[in-house]
Amino acid sequence: MKKLLSHPIAKFLLNQYILTGFSFVLWMVFLDANNYFIHSELDKQIEAVEADIKFYETTLEHDRELLKQLNTNPEAFETYARENFGMHKKGETVTVIEFEDSSDE
Known part of the structure; x- marks a missing residue:
């Protein structure tokens, strides 16, 4: 020994x-309590949240541009309402044709 x-x-x-x-x-x-494995899980969660933030910032920018366009152009406002909400004028008939490949599943 x-x-x-x-x-x-x-x-x-x-x-x-x-x-x-x-x-x-x-x-x-x-x-x-704050060991390496917990830190690696937290890092993965942070990356996921940062990706979500980037996605929502992009969406927010797109929505701001759309809102600006809708506020300045009445024709764009009417077009948006017709396309997205199915609105129509009095006495007008609107026919919506959906193709099989364009449906959201």
């Missing part, structure tokens, strides 16, 4: 600073 403890590698590994450092790393990676 003394021969094993007198080996230079064993002395290095049994150094109190090395043991303390190893214990600290072990604690932080596996045992802590």
Whole structure:
């Protein structure tokens, strides 16, 4: 046993600073409430939320442009209402033709 403890590698590994450092790393990676695995899950969630934010910013910009166009052009307002809400003028008949490949499923 003394021969094993007198080996230079064993002395290095049994150094109190090395043991303390190893214990600290072990604690932080596996045992802590904010360990590595939780951080990796949180990073994935952050990436997903950032992608959502980018999508909604793009959608918001598109909607702002559409709103600006609808507020400045009465013909665009009427066209938008007819296309998206099926509105029509009095005495007018509107026929909507839907193709099989254009239906939303």
